[in-house]
Amino acid sequence: MQNKKKNKLEKGFFISFEGGDGVGKSTQIDLLKEYLINKEFNVICTREPGGTKEAEQIRKYLVTGNKKAWDSHSETLIFNAIRREHIKKIISPGIEDGAIILCDRFIDSTIVYQGLVGKVNENELLDLHRKYCYNLFPDITFFLDLSSQKGLNRALNRQDTAENRFENLGLNYHNKILNGFDTLQKRNPNRIIRINADNSKEFISSEISSSIKKILNINE
Ligand code: TYD
Numbered sequence: 001m002q003n004k005k006k007n008k009l010e011k012g013f014f015i016s017f018e019g020g021d022g023v024g025k026s027t028q029i030d031l032l033k034e035y036l037i038n039k040e041f042n043v044i045c046t047r048e049p050g051g052t053k054e055a056e057q058i059r060k061y062l063v064t065g066n067k068k069a070w071d072s073h074s075e076t077l078i079f080n081a082i083r084r085e086h087i088k089k090i091i092s093p094g095i096e097d098g099a100i101i102l103c104d105r106f107i108d109s110t111i112v113y114q115g116l117v118g119k120v121n122e123n124e125l126l127d128l129h130r131k132y133c134y135n136l137f138p139d140i141t142f143f144l145d146l147s148s149q150k151g152l153n154r155a156l157n158r159q160d161t162a163e164n165r166f167e168n169l170g171l172n173y174h175n176k177i178l179n180g181f182d183t184l185q186k187r188n189p190n191r192i193i194r195i196n197a198d199n200s201k202e203f204i205s206s207e208i209s210s211s212i213k214k215i216l217n218i219n220e
Contacts, residue, residue, distance in 0.1 A: 083106070116179075148174035
């Protein structure tokens with residue numbers, strides 16, 4: 001039997017998924033992964049906070065427990081430490097190897113959660129990103145746009161209810177998060193693609209894969 005050749009990119013491609021809590025990012029990442037694997041690409045799925053073994057351990061201190069456990073400045077430092085290792089050990093080697101990286105949240109989450117909403121100065125955030133996180137931005141970001149109420153309902157009905165530290169900050173907070181992503185998308189219309197996430201998962205997935213098909217010039 002003839003071995004199919006992997007559709008290897010010369011340089012990898014970095015895609016992040018963003019949005020409020022409970023918008024369905026992980027489902028969409030799974031579906032896009034399936035699509036790209038069918039097209040013979042090398043795909044790496046990863047997430048923040050997390051990605052490396054150590055960061056997955058730190059993750060639980062960030063997403064569980066008391067909502068006042070960390071203020072936005074402390075969170076900023078932790079997210080940057082996690083991101084630096086994540087880029088160094090997972091994302092950059094993947095890009096070098098010609099893979100497509102699908103990442104659940106990245107720098108835009110810090111700009112929105114800790115910056116626009118948490119009030120950490122945005123220039124400071126960008127400065128930290130330049131100094132410690134190689135100033136790496138995704139090639140493309142999908143912003144899954146869903147009303148905060150619907151997102152929160154979904155997030156709070158999930159099986160793993162322990163990971164609810166951010167969800168417990170309430171609707172008013174999550175409306176600000178949604179506005180933050182909206183602002184960021186309007187500022188970066190070329191990089192950040194807005195997807196109406198108030199649709200079936202199949203419909204959302206077909207919107208995402210047809211964008212990627214155009215961007216990466218994928219044949220039928
Ligand atoms: P995630 O597991 O993606 O949450 P969900 O599945 O509910 O969308 O992310 C965990 C939480 O971490 C999320 O509420 C947002 C927060 N977060 C930040 O505040 N700043 C960051 O830089 C990142 C990556 C995540």
